[in-house]
Amino acid sequence: MKFTHFSLLAAFALQSVYSVPNLPSDALKPRRTSSILINPPAQPPLPSVQEAASASASVGLNLTNIQGDILIGMKKNKELFFFFSIVDPTSFKAQLGADILPFITSTTQVLDVSTQPETLVNIAFSQKGLTELGITDNLGDTLFAAGQLNDASNLGDTTSDWVSEFIDPNNLLHGVLLLASDATDNINSTLSQIQNALNGSISEVYSIQGQARPGDQQGHEHFGFMDGISNPAIAGFSTQLPGQALVAPGIILVGEGGDGTARPSWATDGSFLAFRQLEQRVPEFTKFLIDNALSEPNLTADQNAELLGARMMGRWKSGAPIDLTPLADDPVLAADPQQNNNFNYSHPGFNITTDQSHCPFSAHVRKTNPRLDLNNANFTNHIIRAGIPYGPEVTDAEAASNTSSTDPSLERGLAFVAYQSSIGTGFAFLQQKWANNANDKNCASSYSLPQGQDPIIGIAPEDGPRSVGGLDPLDPTRDITMNQDFVISRGGEYFFSPSLSAIQNTLSA
Ligand code: HEM
């Protein structure tokens, strides 16, 4: 049961002024009338409470035990990532169960506006954080146990680009609070309540304020593309849409069906959270599209620049997949979840290993989810993406100069979050084995041409030039040179987002 200042005051006012006796406390709780989430038409809707209840009952999943951020995807409006160090573990453990648990939002709570809190609150811990709390169990994930800094070179990162707080050995990053709402003042007031309750047992190491982009860009990432369209459906939670992968719950949730690794029982219903601060050089990306515009005869120069961007991403800015609409955007298709995921790179009479007329092998969405390029489309390398853009819109001065400002307050990008039951099968696999890999996707069907790295998130050594194949539909053998990366990793950390029962019974004292 959670009492905000508002509800206490309201209860007091009602009882003293109107003398309403024994009013059920529920009636006094402030009820939301608008969602804390965004819901752009291109993103699949969340299941209703009833749909989720019957789906979860069928596989024995307890959605009230699962933290609310894990399964809902990229629908956050404003979200604060508050990275902290535990300075007084004894006090923190006591407060975690007694004072913080009531703030933690479950999946069930998020699904209906009437049960949403003022601010969604989730908490996750790094290995160092669990160790600080005296947890010695092995969670069965070596990348999590070692921490992301130890994985940096495997991921292709240049650690001199990393934010110092993700590296500093004196400023140990033990955990992250995720606070999401429709308004920053809600987030601020919830954070103050939590900090008051914690009474100095944690200290802030670093924070990132994310927000959905304004106006008609809501749901789009900073390059301008609609995001959060394609996440897998989870058996026991969501209903599969046409073309959408359906994965066993254990692909995302530790200890559930489909997770083959031995885990301590308390870890069940948790999920590993891979956090990445991915800076985006937006004016440079926009200039690259103009300077390398394709030359489809019936398109204007602007349309040919848009086409290049769409082929790099695999979707038009609207979200329409180029595999279904290769030469022109289709905003109606883009906005229809029954259609906008219904593609697999194969077409009648089409050789999927040679034909890039619809979608380049290198396109970001094809690299990170090869669909029918893998003969067994039911592969396990699926993640739930749950990030949010951070940083301001491009300024007029940046747009005019084609250059991102060096002013740190103008840095923008994606506060990337991936949930999975195995970091090595999920995020790290996608980044290392597929996105960064120029020639071998480990796909059962091999392509006839080298595809190059993922032009959006592939990481070139030392940010040097690299070539990407297949982008030009008129000449797929022509490589296009990128002289710089448009996404720069500023680092991150691997966390474990535990179940509510684990917070209550195992992590608290
Ligand atoms: C700043 C960096 C990034 C940007 C701008 C970006 C942008 C996008 C966009 C616009 C889409 C298409 C919309 C959708 O299907 O939801 C997408 C899809 C996707 N992205 Fe990213 N992304 C970024 C980083 C990453 C990273 C680091 C990974 C994993 C290593 C990743 C994995 C995926 C996956 C799995 C999909 C879905 C593909 C599909 O199922 O068709 N993305 N991304």
Ligand SMILES: *[C@@H]1O[C@H](CO)[C@@H](O)[C@H](O)[C@H]1NC(C)=O
């Ligand atoms: C589901 O999880 C919640 C939160 O941990 C717990 O209170 C409840 O008892 C669980 N329900 C079942 C049926 O196990």
Ligand SMILES: *[C@@H]1O[C@H](CO)[C@@H](O)[C@H](O)[C@H]1NC(C)=O
């Ligand atoms: C919330 O807190 C941040 C950091 O203290 C501050 O910059 C921001 O102005 C606050 N926002 C509101 C709406 O109070």
Ligand SMILES: *[C@@H]1O[C@H](CO)[C@@H](O)[C@H](O)[C@H]1NC(C)=O
């Ligand atoms: C808060 O911490 C201070 C000093 O660390 C301590 O004296 C005080 O009793 C604590 N307050 C509560 C409510 O625990």
Ligand SMILES: *[C@@H]1O[C@H](CO)[C@@H](O)[C@H](O)[C@H]1NC(C)=O
């Ligand atoms: C996909 O794999 C999961 C996990 O092994 C399994 O539960 C599911 O039945 C498979 N689906 C198909 C269509 O093969």
Ligand SMILES: *[C@@H]1O[C@H](CO)[C@@H](O)[C@H](O)[C@H]1NC(C)=O
């Ligand atoms: C381009 O337009 C011309 C004239 O309208 C048409 O004949 C041709 O088929 C079009 N080509 C493509 C590739 O759409």
Ligand SMILES: *[C@@H]1O[C@H](CO)[C@@H](O)[C@H](O)[C@H]1NC(C)=O
């Ligand atoms: C590929 O997707 C199309 C719809 O775009 C569908 O008709 C076809 O059956 C799918 N192929 C396979 C093998 O799943």
Ligand SMILES: *[C@@H]1O[C@H](CO)[C@@H](O)[C@H](O)[C@H]1NC(C)=O
């Ligand atoms: C597709 O192209 C590859 C490479 O040229 C070839 O080996 C393969 O036989 C072709 N497949 C079909 C079904 O034509």
Ligand SMILES: *[C@@H]1O[C@H](CO)[C@@H](O)[C@H](O)[C@H]1NC(C)=O
């Ligand atoms: C910005 O890039 C565009 C496209 O290449 C070019 O036309 C324009 O002159 C550039 N502006 C500056 C100030 O370099």
